[in-house]
Amino acid sequence: MKPAWVFKRAWLRVSGREAHGLYRELVATKETLATRDGELAATRNSVEVLTSQLNHSRHSRETRIHPNVSEALAIASKNSRTTSTYKSQATTNDLEGTFSKYGSDKESRHSYALTYSEILQGSHNPHILEVGLGSLNGFPYGGLPPGGSIKAWREAYPTSLIVGADIDEEAVASISEIGMVVDQTSDESLEAFVEKIQEYAPFDLIIDDGFHDPHANLRTLLKVFPLISDTGAYVIEDIHNSLVDFWKVIGSTHDSHLEIRDLSAERPDTDDNILLIFRKKRMAF
Numbered sequence: 355m356k357p358a359w360v361f362k363r364a365w366l367r368v369s370g371r372e373a374h375g376l377y378r379e380l381v382a383t384k385e386t387l388a389t390r391d392g393e394l395a396a397t398r399n400s401v402e403v404l405t406s407q408l409n410h411s412r413h414s415r416e417t418r419i420h421p422n423v424s425e426a427l428a429i430a431s432k433n434s435r436t437t438s439t440y441k442s443q444a445t446t447n448d449l450e451g452t453f454s455k456y457g458s459d460k461e462s463r464h465s466y467a468l469t470y471s472e473i474l475q476g477s478h479n480p481h482i483l484e485v486g487l488g489s490l491n492g493f494p495y496g497g498l499p500p501g502g503s504i505k506a507w508r509e510a511y512p513t514s515l516i517v518g519a520d521i522d523e524e525a526v527a528s529i530s531e532i533g534m535v536v537d538q539t540s541d542e543s544l545e546a547f548v549e550k551i552q553e554y555a556p557f558d559l560i561i562d563d564g565f566h567d568p569h570a571n572l573r574t575l576l577k578v579f580p581l582i583s584d585t586g587a588y589v590i591e592d593i594h595n596s597l598v599d600f601w602k603v604i605g606s607t608h609d610s611h612l613e614i615r616d617l618s619a620e621r622p623d624t625d626d627n628i629l630l631i632f633r634k635k636r637m638a639f
Contacts, residue, residue, distance in 0.1 A: 415566070415594040415626070424596065431602035436612040440619065444472035449510050456509075458488075458502035464627050465620040466591065473559055473587045473631070474511070481515045481557045482507050483581070485536065485574060486564030486591075487529060489522040495566045500525035503563070517554055519547065520564065538562075538570035544577040556583035562590045566626075568600060575632065579610065584634055593628040601630055611635050 419427070449467040453460040460466040474480050484503060489496035504518045508531065519534040520526050526533035534550055537543035560582055562574050571590050579588050588610075593601065598614060605612030613631040621627040 415596065418567075419596060419600065424599070427599040427603055431599040434602035434606050436602050436605045436614055439613055439615045440617070442468040442472045442615075444468050444475060447471045448474075449506065452506040452510050453503060456502040456505040457499055458506055459498060460503055460506075460591075463621070463624060464592065465617050466629065469615060469617075469629060469631075470559070470589075473589070477558050478511070479513050479515070480511055480559055481517075481554060481583075482511070482559045482561075483517045483519070483551065483554070483557045483578075484561040484563060485519045485538065485578075486562065487518050487520040487522070487525045487533075489520065489525045491522050491524060493522050495564070496522070501529045503561075504529050504531055515554055517551060517557075519551075538565045538574045541573060541577070544573060548577050548581065551581065555581040556586060557581055558583050558586045560586070560588045562588075563592065566592050566594075568597065568604075572604065575608070579608075579632060582632075582634065586633070588632040590630040590632075592626045593630055594626045595628060598628065605630075605632075608632070609635065 447468045448471045450471075451461070453467055454462050460470075484507070486495075487504065488498040488500040488502055490499060500520070500522070501518070504516060507514065507516050516531045517534065518526065518529050518531050519536045521535065521537050523535050526535050532554070534547055536547040560578060562571055562578075564570065564574070575588065575590070582588050593614075595616075595618060598616070601612070601614065605614075610632045611634070613633070615629040615631055617627045617629070618624070
Protein backbone atom coordinates (compact mmCIF):
# COMPACT_ATOMS: atom_id res chain seq x y z
CA MET A 355 0.00 0.00 0.00
CA LYS A 356 1.34 3.42 -0.95
CA PRO A 357 1.16 6.14 1.74
CA ALA A 358 -0.03 8.68 -0.86
CA TRP A 359 -3.22 6.66 -1.36
CA VAL A 360 -3.93 6.71 2.35
CA PHE A 361 -3.30 10.46 2.55
CA LYS A 362 -5.80 11.08 -0.22
CA ARG A 363 -8.49 8.92 1.37
CA ALA A 364 -8.02 10.17 4.90
CA TRP A 365 -8.58 13.83 4.15
CA LEU A 366 -12.11 12.94 3.08
CA ARG A 367 -14.91 12.47 5.60
CA VAL A 368 -14.90 8.80 6.55
CA SER A 369 -17.27 6.66 8.56
CA GLY A 370 -16.16 5.02 11.78
CA ARG A 371 -15.84 1.64 10.05
CA GLU A 372 -13.71 3.12 7.27
CA ALA A 373 -11.56 4.88 9.85
CA HIS A 374 -10.91 1.54 11.56
CA GLY A 375 -9.71 0.04 8.29
CA LEU A 376 -7.54 3.00 7.36
CA TYR A 377 -6.09 3.08 10.85
CA ARG A 378 -4.98 -0.56 10.57
CA GLU A 379 -3.40 0.14 7.18
CA LEU A 380 -1.58 3.18 8.55
CA VAL A 381 -0.16 1.21 11.46
CA ALA A 382 1.17 -1.38 9.01
CA THR A 383 2.67 1.39 6.84
CA LYS A 384 4.30 3.02 9.84
CA GLU A 385 5.91 -0.28 10.85
CA THR A 386 7.31 -0.71 7.33
CA LEU A 387 8.72 2.81 7.24
CA ALA A 388 10.33 2.36 10.65
CA THR A 389 12.75 -0.13 9.13
CA ARG A 390 14.05 2.37 6.54
CA ASP A 391 16.05 4.77 8.69
CA GLY A 392 16.58 8.25 7.34
CA GLU A 393 15.12 7.57 3.91
CA LEU A 394 11.52 8.56 4.55
CA ALA A 395 11.56 10.59 7.78
CA ALA A 396 9.16 13.24 6.48
CA THR A 397 6.72 10.60 5.30
CA ARG A 398 6.91 8.87 8.65
CA ASN A 399 6.01 12.14 10.38
CA SER A 400 3.03 12.57 8.07
CA VAL A 401 1.90 9.05 8.85
CA GLU A 402 2.13 9.80 12.58
CA VAL A 403 -0.12 12.84 12.21
CA LEU A 404 -2.59 10.99 10.05
CA THR A 405 -2.63 8.02 12.41
CA SER A 406 -3.57 10.33 15.26
CA GLN A 407 -6.39 11.89 13.24
CA LEU A 408 -7.81 8.55 12.17
CA ASN A 409 -7.54 7.21 15.71
CA HIS A 410 -9.82 10.08 16.71
CA SER A 411 -12.19 9.45 13.80
CA ARG A 412 -12.63 5.76 14.50
CA HIS A 413 -13.80 6.59 18.02
CA SER A 414 -15.78 9.73 17.16
CA ARG A 415 -19.55 9.47 17.40
CA GLU A 416 -20.07 11.90 14.54
CA THR A 417 -18.29 9.63 12.03
CA ARG A 418 -20.21 6.46 12.81
CA ILE A 419 -22.90 7.09 10.22
CA HIS A 420 -21.74 7.20 6.62
CA PRO A 421 -22.47 10.57 4.97
CA ASN A 422 -24.74 8.94 2.37
CA VAL A 423 -26.75 7.27 5.12
CA SER A 424 -26.96 10.56 7.02
CA GLU A 425 -28.37 12.21 3.91
CA ALA A 426 -30.95 9.45 3.48
CA LEU A 427 -32.00 9.76 7.12
CA ALA A 428 -32.39 13.52 6.73
CA ILE A 429 -34.70 12.98 3.76
CA ALA A 430 -36.75 10.34 5.58
CA SER A 431 -37.02 12.39 8.78
CA LYS A 432 -38.90 15.18 7.01
CA ASN A 433 -42.04 13.06 7.34
CA SER A 434 -41.44 12.34 11.01
CA ARG A 435 -44.21 13.04 13.51
CA THR A 436 -41.87 13.64 16.39
CA THR A 437 -42.02 16.86 18.40
CA SER A 438 -38.96 19.10 18.52
CA THR A 439 -38.48 21.38 21.53
CA TYR A 440 -35.56 23.55 22.57
CA LYS A 441 -36.12 24.35 26.23
CA SER A 442 -38.06 23.24 29.26
CA GLN A 443 -41.38 24.84 30.10
CA ALA A 444 -40.80 24.44 33.85
CA THR A 445 -40.61 27.61 35.93
CA THR A 446 -39.00 26.04 38.99
CA ASN A 447 -36.01 23.71 39.14
CA ASP A 448 -36.30 21.31 42.07
CA LEU A 449 -33.06 19.62 41.05
CA GLU A 450 -30.89 22.72 40.62
CA GLY A 451 -27.39 22.12 41.95
CA THR A 452 -28.17 18.59 43.13
CA PHE A 453 -26.52 16.68 40.28
CA SER A 454 -23.38 18.80 40.46
CA LYS A 455 -23.24 18.30 44.22
CA TYR A 456 -22.81 14.55 43.72
CA GLY A 457 -20.50 14.60 40.70
CA SER A 458 -23.03 13.86 37.96
CA ASP A 459 -22.51 15.66 34.63
CA LYS A 460 -26.26 16.22 34.08
CA GLU A 461 -25.70 19.88 35.04
CA SER A 462 -21.98 20.48 34.56
CA ARG A 463 -21.53 19.17 31.00
CA HIS A 464 -25.21 18.97 30.11
CA SER A 465 -28.31 20.93 31.13
CA TYR A 466 -30.93 18.37 32.03
CA ALA A 467 -31.99 19.34 35.55
CA LEU A 468 -34.82 21.66 34.55
CA THR A 469 -36.27 19.12 32.13
CA TYR A 470 -36.28 16.44 34.81
CA SER A 471 -37.96 18.85 37.22
CA GLU A 472 -40.62 19.39 34.55
CA ILE A 473 -41.13 15.65 33.98
CA LEU A 474 -41.45 14.90 37.70
CA GLN A 475 -43.44 18.01 38.62
CA GLY A 476 -46.14 17.04 41.08
CA SER A 477 -44.63 13.59 41.74
CA HIS A 478 -43.73 13.36 45.42
CA ASN A 479 -42.78 9.67 45.49
CA PRO A 480 -41.78 8.84 41.90
CA HIS A 481 -40.51 5.44 40.86
CA ILE A 482 -37.21 6.11 39.06
CA LEU A 483 -35.04 3.70 37.08
CA GLU A 484 -31.65 4.80 35.74
CA VAL A 485 -29.52 2.63 33.47
CA GLY A 486 -25.91 3.81 33.56
CA LEU A 487 -24.39 4.59 36.93
CA GLY A 488 -20.90 5.74 35.99
CA SER A 489 -17.77 3.63 36.07
CA LEU A 490 -14.02 4.01 36.48
CA ASN A 491 -13.27 0.52 35.18
CA GLY A 492 -12.75 1.27 31.50
CA PHE A 493 -16.23 0.56 30.18
CA PRO A 494 -17.40 2.57 27.14
CA TYR A 495 -18.78 5.98 28.09
CA GLY A 496 -17.60 5.59 31.66
CA GLY A 497 -15.18 7.96 33.34
CA LEU A 498 -17.26 9.31 36.23
CA PRO A 499 -17.47 7.81 39.73
CA PRO A 500 -20.56 5.63 40.00
CA GLY A 501 -23.78 6.68 41.71
CA GLY A 502 -23.71 10.48 41.37
CA SER A 503 -27.13 10.91 39.82
CA ILE A 504 -28.62 8.16 42.00
CA LYS A 505 -27.64 10.18 45.08
CA ALA A 506 -29.13 13.29 43.49
CA TRP A 507 -32.45 11.54 42.89
CA ARG A 508 -32.49 10.35 46.50
CA GLU A 509 -31.90 13.84 47.90
CA ALA A 510 -34.54 15.42 45.67
CA TYR A 511 -37.12 12.68 46.25
CA PRO A 512 -36.30 11.19 49.67
CA THR A 513 -39.24 8.76 49.80
CA SER A 514 -39.17 7.61 46.19
CA LEU A 515 -38.31 4.15 44.88
CA ILE A 516 -35.01 4.24 42.99
CA VAL A 517 -33.42 1.46 40.94
CA GLY A 518 -29.99 1.71 39.33
CA ALA A 519 -28.47 -0.56 36.69
CA ASP A 520 -25.14 -0.88 34.90
CA ILE A 521 -22.93 -3.38 33.10
CA ASP A 522 -20.20 -2.78 35.71
CA GLU A 523 -20.81 -5.08 38.66
CA GLU A 524 -18.59 -2.94 40.92
CA ALA A 525 -20.62 0.17 40.09
CA VAL A 526 -23.86 -1.65 40.92
CA ALA A 527 -22.42 -2.92 44.21
CA SER A 528 -21.31 0.59 45.19
CA ILE A 529 -24.78 2.18 45.32
CA SER A 530 -27.03 2.08 48.37
CA GLU A 531 -30.20 1.75 46.28
CA ILE A 532 -31.63 -1.31 44.53
CA GLY A 533 -29.02 -2.29 41.95
CA MET A 534 -29.06 -4.57 38.91
CA VAL A 535 -26.44 -5.69 36.40
CA VAL A 536 -27.48 -5.47 32.75
CA ASP A 537 -25.75 -5.57 29.37
CA GLN A 538 -27.59 -3.23 27.00
CA THR A 539 -26.12 -4.93 23.94
CA SER A 540 -27.68 -8.30 24.83
CA ASP A 541 -31.37 -9.12 24.35
CA GLU A 542 -31.02 -12.03 26.77
CA SER A 543 -29.54 -9.81 29.48
CA LEU A 544 -32.22 -7.17 28.97
CA GLU A 545 -35.01 -9.75 29.13
CA ALA A 546 -33.65 -11.10 32.43
CA PHE A 547 -33.33 -7.52 33.70
CA VAL A 548 -36.96 -6.70 32.84
CA GLU A 549 -38.13 -9.83 34.61
CA LYS A 550 -36.28 -8.78 37.77
CA ILE A 551 -37.57 -5.20 37.87
CA GLN A 552 -41.20 -5.98 37.04
CA GLU A 553 -42.07 -5.85 40.73
CA TYR A 554 -40.97 -2.19 40.95
CA ALA A 555 -42.92 -1.04 37.89
CA PRO A 556 -44.55 1.08 36.69
CA PHE A 557 -41.84 3.76 36.65
CA ASP A 558 -42.57 7.46 36.43
CA LEU A 559 -39.14 8.09 34.96
CA ILE A 560 -36.74 5.75 33.18
CA ILE A 561 -33.35 7.15 32.12
CA ASP A 562 -30.92 5.53 29.70
CA ASP A 563 -27.53 7.09 30.50
CA GLY A 564 -25.58 3.92 29.83
CA PHE A 565 -24.13 2.75 26.53
CA HIS A 566 -24.58 5.78 24.25
CA ASP A 567 -24.70 3.91 20.93
CA PRO A 568 -27.99 3.52 19.02
CA HIS A 569 -28.01 -0.28 18.92
CA ALA A 570 -27.85 -0.45 22.72
CA ASN A 571 -30.28 2.45 23.20
CA LEU A 572 -32.83 0.88 20.87
CA ARG A 573 -32.56 -2.59 22.37
CA THR A 574 -33.10 -1.15 25.84
CA LEU A 575 -36.01 1.02 24.71
CA LEU A 576 -37.84 -1.92 23.13
CA LYS A 577 -37.44 -4.09 26.23
CA VAL A 578 -37.87 -1.55 29.04
CA PHE A 579 -40.29 1.08 27.68
CA PRO A 580 -43.41 -0.98 28.58
CA LEU A 581 -42.51 -0.51 32.25
CA ILE A 582 -43.26 3.23 32.35
CA SER A 583 -46.48 4.49 33.89
CA ASP A 584 -49.26 5.93 31.75
CA THR A 585 -48.02 9.46 32.52
CA GLY A 586 -44.34 8.56 32.77
CA ALA A 587 -41.38 9.39 30.54
CA TYR A 588 -38.58 7.27 29.11
CA VAL A 589 -35.52 9.46 28.48
CA ILE A 590 -32.39 8.66 26.48
CA GLU A 591 -29.61 11.09 27.34
CA ASP A 592 -26.61 12.54 25.51
CA ILE A 593 -27.81 12.16 21.93
CA HIS A 594 -25.14 13.33 19.52
CA ASN A 595 -26.36 16.00 17.10
CA SER A 596 -25.47 13.78 14.12
CA LEU A 597 -28.05 11.20 15.29
CA VAL A 598 -31.16 13.40 15.50
CA ASP A 599 -32.49 12.40 12.06
CA PHE A 600 -31.80 8.75 12.84
CA TRP A 601 -33.96 8.95 15.95
CA LYS A 602 -36.72 10.82 14.14
CA VAL A 603 -36.99 7.89 11.76
CA ILE A 604 -36.78 5.33 14.57
CA GLY A 605 -39.42 7.25 16.53
CA SER A 606 -41.88 6.90 13.68
CA THR A 607 -41.62 3.10 13.94
CA HIS A 608 -42.13 2.91 17.72
CA ASP A 609 -45.54 2.88 19.39
CA SER A 610 -44.96 5.98 21.48
CA HIS A 611 -44.79 9.74 21.20
CA LEU A 612 -41.23 11.05 20.83
CA GLU A 613 -40.17 14.53 21.85
CA ILE A 614 -36.64 15.52 20.88
CA ARG A 615 -35.46 18.18 23.29
CA ASP A 616 -32.45 19.84 21.70
CA LEU A 617 -30.66 21.88 24.37
CA SER A 618 -27.59 22.51 22.21
CA ALA A 619 -28.00 26.28 22.46
CA GLU A 620 -27.46 26.06 26.21
CA ARG A 621 -24.11 24.27 25.77
CA PRO A 622 -22.48 25.57 22.54
CA ASP A 623 -19.29 23.61 23.23
CA THR A 624 -21.12 20.30 23.76
CA ASP A 625 -22.22 18.23 20.77
CA ASP A 626 -24.54 15.84 22.62
CA ASN A 627 -26.77 18.01 24.81
CA ILE A 628 -29.96 16.45 23.42
CA LEU A 629 -32.62 14.33 25.11
CA LEU A 630 -35.07 11.84 23.61
CA ILE A 631 -38.29 11.79 25.64
CA PHE A 632 -40.62 8.88 24.86
CA ARG A 633 -44.13 8.82 26.32
CA LYS A 634 -47.10 6.54 25.89
CA LYS A 635 -49.52 7.70 23.25
CA ARG A 636 -52.65 9.29 24.66
CA MET A 637 -55.92 7.62 23.79
CA ALA A 638 -58.35 9.76 21.83
CA PHE A 639 -61.95 9.75 23.11
